[in-house]
Amino acid sequence: MLSPQNLQRIEELKKHYRTSQALVLPVLWMVQEQFGYISKDAMKYVADLLKLPYGHILGVVTFYTMFHPHPIGKHHIEVCTNVSCMLRGSGTIVGYLENKLGIRLGETSKDGEWTLSEVECMGACGGAPMCAVGEEYHEHLTPEAVDRLLERLS
Amino acid sequence: MNPVPAMEPVILPNIKNLHLIDIYEARGGYKAFRKALGMKPEEVIEEVKKSNLRGRGGACFPTGLKWSFMPKKTDKPKYLCVNGDESEPGTFKDRQIFEFNPHLMIEGTLIACYAMGIKTAYIYIRGEYGKWIRMVEKAVTDARSRGYIGENILDSGFSTEVVVHKGAGAYICGEESALMNSIEGDRGYPRVKPPFPAQYGLWGCPTTINNVETISNVPLIITNGWEWYSKIGASKHPGPILVGVSGHVNKPGVYEMPTGVSLLEIIYKYAGGVPGDKRIKAVIPGGSSTPILRGDLLEGVCMDADSMKTAGSAVGTAGLIVMDEDTDLIAILARIAKFYHHESCGQCTPCREGTGWLEKILNRFVRGEGQKEDIDLLMDVANNIEGNTICALGDAAAWPVQSMVRRFRDEFERRVASPPVENLVA
Numbered sequence: 058m059l060s061p062q063n064l065q066r067i068e069e070l071k072k073h074y075r076t077s078q079a080l081v082l083p084v085l086w087m088v089q090e091q092f093g094y095i096s097k098d099a100m101k102y103v104a105d106l107l108k109l110p111y112g113h114i115l116g117v118v119t120f121y122t123m124f125h126p127h128p129i130g131k132h133h134i135e136v137c138t139n140v141s142c143m144l145r146g147s148g149t150i151v152g153y154l155e156n157k158l159g160i161r162l163g164e165t166s167k168d169g170e171w172t173l174s175e176v177e178c179m180g181a182c183g184g185a186p187m188c189a190v191g192e193e194y195h196e197h198l199t200p201e202a203v204d205r206l207l208e209r210l211s
Numbered sequence: 212m213n214p215v216p217a218m219e220p221v222i223l224p225n226i227k228n229l230h231l232i233d234i235y236e237a238r239g240g241y242k243a244f245r246k247a248l249g250m251k252p253e254e255v256i257e258e259v260k261k262s263n264l265r266g267r268g269g270a271c272f273p274t275g276l277k278w279s280f281m282p283k284k285t286d287k288p289k290y291l292c293v294n295g296d297e298s299e300p301g302t303f304k305d306r307q308i309f310e311f312n313p314h315l316m317i318e319g320t321l322i323a324c325y326a327m328g329i330k331t332a333y334i335y336i337r338g339e340y341g342k343w344i345r346m347v348e349k350a351v352t353d354a355r356s357r358g359y360i361g362e363n364i365l366d367s368g369f370s371t372e373v374v375v376h377k378g379a380g381a382y383i384c385g386e387e388s389a390l391m392n393s394i395e396g397d398r399g400y401p402r403v404k405p406p407f408p409a410q411y412g413l414w415g416c417p418t419t420i421n422n423v424e425t426i427s428n429v430p431l432i433i434t435n436g437w438e439w440y441s442k443i444g445a446s447k448h449p450g451p452i453l454v455g456v457s458g459h460v461n462k463p464g465v466y467e468m469p470t471g472v473s474l475l476e477i478i479y480k481y482a483g484g485v486p487g488d489k490r491i492k493a494v495i496p497g498g499s500s501t502p503i504l505r506g507d508l509l510e511g512v513c514m515d516a517d518s519m520k521t522a523g524s525a526v527g528t529a530g531l532i533v534m535d536e537d538t539d540l541i542a543i544l545a546r547i548a549k550f551y552h553h554e555s556c557g558q559c560t561p562c563r564e565g566t567g568w569l570e571k572i573l574n575r576f577v578r579g580e581g582q583k584e585d586i587d588l589l590m591d592v593a594n595n596i597e598g599n600t601i602c603a604l605g606d607a608a609a610w611p612v613q614s615m616v617r618r619f620r621d622e623f624e625r626r627v628a629s630p631p632v633e634n635l636v637a
Contacts, residue, residue, distance in 0.1 A: 075288075076396070082393065083376075086377060121338070121378075123379045140532055141301055144532070178550070182463065189339065
């Protein structure tokens with residue numbers, strides 16, 4: 058299931074950890090990077106690979122908010138609504154995004170292009186309000202900046 | 212009170228491309244590590260102890276003392292965890308180190324490993340910082356290629372490995388024992404203490420955990436000596452500190468300053484004051500868990516452990532959130548409560564259930580349905596969480612509520628007397 062490169066990376070990682078269980082997070086990241094989400098079959102595969110119970114993998118996947126047990130949109134927009142962003146108008150940004158994309162927080166558009174999520178503090182409070190698309194942070198958001206961002210992505 | 216003299220930044224100095232190893236070395240980088248390798252490990256610990264460096268991750272615990280808890284004679288391997296999980300709302304300082312001065316953190320990590328006889332260090336970074344994780348990985352690779360990491364470092368006979376470990380989105384993993392469980396590939400559940408990490412940490416082996424900024428102070432102490440360091444800023448909590456200022460200020464951002472600078476100076480001199488010259492209604496001084504302070508009582512309150520304690524709050528992660536006179540504090544508190552409810556790991560009943568109730572009751576006030584007795588109910592729930600949980604997340608959820616009710620009871624009473632016509636958004 059995992060690419061040969063990833064399997065090679067796992068072999069290298071084994072040197073750095075005392076148990077194979079410690080590879081759960083790194084391996085789940087590989088799965089998600091390769092497939093976009095972590096399916097039940099993928100969880101079973103990781104369980105077999107690391108010789109751990111499936112329940113353990115399921116427990117880990119569902120504990121961490123960044124692991125997706127279901128497919129998500131091609132573009133994942135994560136808007137911070139925590140205190141610092143709230144004080145700088147994240148409410149307006151959320152409303153604007155919901156209107157533009159025609160979906161609410163937590164939803165994926167029917168064409169599978171967009172997923173809009175509310176996230177907790179992303180550590181960019183100095184650039185509030187902000188959102189992240191993948192690993193890119195977009196700070197000091199305004200409705201105009203959101204327009205430009207969506208245009209670039211679509 | 213005498214103003215604290217400003218200092219040239221040393222954690223985040225204004226040097227272009229300092230993140231590149233060539234520039235870092237040209238500016239004297241890794242000389243502290245070389246110097247430490249020429250000292251006895253216990254001399255390094257003693258130096259850090261005398262410097263009075265205190266942790267920058269929230270608890271202000273003396274770093275040298277923490278290091279001295281590590282057993283000298285043990286047949287088990289020892290570990291260092293560098294905590295870069297930075298997830299406390301209002302905190303965004305460690306990311307600056309990853310981006311602008313990662314080698315300082317790596318050098319501090321190596322010195323710490325040498326001092327405590329550690330062969331493997333894990334730098335745990337929150338998953339959301341994917342871009343910054345790659346920056347740190349690049350810096351680690353470069354440091355290894357120059358012979359600072361690996362076997363027989365600089366022919367000293369000392370060997371150590373540095374591994375970057377990516378989190379996956381969980382505030383609780385910033386708690387030291389949850390972080391260790393996370394590295395072990397488990398859910399981030401905090402562990403019951405004692406035993407403390409120095410006895411029973413990663414895989415049951417002696418482990419020390421230091422915050423990214425804390426560890427980045429270490430090379431400065433080794434280079435300049437403990438006396439130099441201990442004279443910077445507040446005497447009982449000395450050194451440079453990265454203060455993140457956010458919310459209603461003209462120039463939000465991370466500012467490096469000595470400890471002990473007054474909050475008003477931070478807000479008005481460093482962060483350019485409040486937009487529209489509005490009054491400050493309240494500040495959260497050190498990240499969302501630290502007790503809220505009234506804006507009209509900020510005179511003389513400084514960013515150091517003692518001053519904050521006197522004022523009834525804490526330095527925390529020095530993430531200062533400023534709220535102007537028009538802020539709906541109840542909406543803000545409801546948002547904070549939502550955060551702790553979301554991030555509670557669910558192990559302890561008081562926290563798992565209590566954080567949910569705090570959020571529910573506060574949302575009642577937001578909707579204008581709060582009753583007078585709900586004010587005391589909030590306190591009751593918060594008091595029953597505080598001190599009754601395995602880790603400090605329960606306390607972190609209780610403190611904002613307790614301090615807000617204590618210091619802004621009038622806000623709640625006004626909301627009961629005249630509920631808002633429509634939902635207010637801060």
